[in-house]
Amino acid sequence: MQRNTIKRLSGMCVSRYYQVAEHRFCVRGDESCFSLMANYQPFACADGEALFSLAISSGEAPEFTEELRQDDVEQMIVCGHTAAGDAVFGFVWDGATAGWLVCSADYHAGRLITTGQYTKLAIDNALMILFALATADKRTALFHAAVVSHQGRGYMFLGPSGTGKSTHARLWLRYIEGTELVNDDNPVVRVGQDGVATVFGSPWSGKTPCYRNLSYPLGGVVLLSQAPYNKIQRLGALQAYAALVPSISGKRWDARIADGLHATENALAMQVPVWHLECLPDEAAAQLCKGEINGER
């Protein structure tokens, strides 16, 4: 019965609108797609002009020329382009292709072709890529980071996969009163016309279901690395820039994307305090970090 219901509904395409970091986008698909998108619900918004749109449907592999493979721990993204100049991103999870995102050269209109395997993963990846690329020239950056809020400000923890970003965020939650988790994996930062940086929650949060439609002034950024001791130091602007760049999603081999991200990174490096915390996964690390950040205010 359940199966029949889904099949009957699968023909009906609807459009839904979402707003993340004050950028509106549109997703078009059938009910089976939206049933996989509960994490977007807090970001649902009224219809209106969208910065980008994604249409989702099942289908066959597009023909494209491969440019680059981004190999991550569990997944791989194969990047390329079609003969007509559309950008293509193939999503491979655990050896199986979940789908392909084919989008216009300006990244404002995309379609996701799903294979029936790992469809949720394909939807999330396609929307993250479109979001990162369509907003790259709008002083917006999609980070790989964990974010907590404390006393009305957001603090972002950076570091390569496995460094302990989530662990450090949890130490704040446990030991520092008044701390809340804003996002555990993929927050968005925007630099306003006034130069002030704001950090936003998003529908993407890694393995932690923390999809909060919240925003805070960005109070500081902390680059983490593991050490057998706890030590914190403020980074200079150039070091700050170098710390920010690897934590931001993008397609830097597209010069327009690189230009846009550089403008955002440069503004952040000059205006937001950035620290390097070498740390153990313990309470003292969180207290040291909080103490240093509070001293800055």
Add this chain to the structure above:
Amino acid sequence: MRIKKGFVLREVCGENIIVGEGLGAVNFGKMLALNETAAWLWTKAMDLGEFTSDDLVDQLCDEYEVSHEEARPDVTAILDEWLKVGVIE
């Protein structure tokens, strides 16, 4: 010689920095700070495409009041560093 594909000169926090951004350079993973002369030479090298050490010495002498003898060691030192770091080939 030529600048390797994917390396670009950017102004980062008021300084001239070479970063890897293009295909083949995205995993460069470091930044190279250039002084004003080196940044000027980078721009000239970019314009020339294929260049020799002598080409850059000529360019430097045309722009600045400096003799070939004075310019040559500076240009050689800069190019050696760029080769060592791997931003030219």
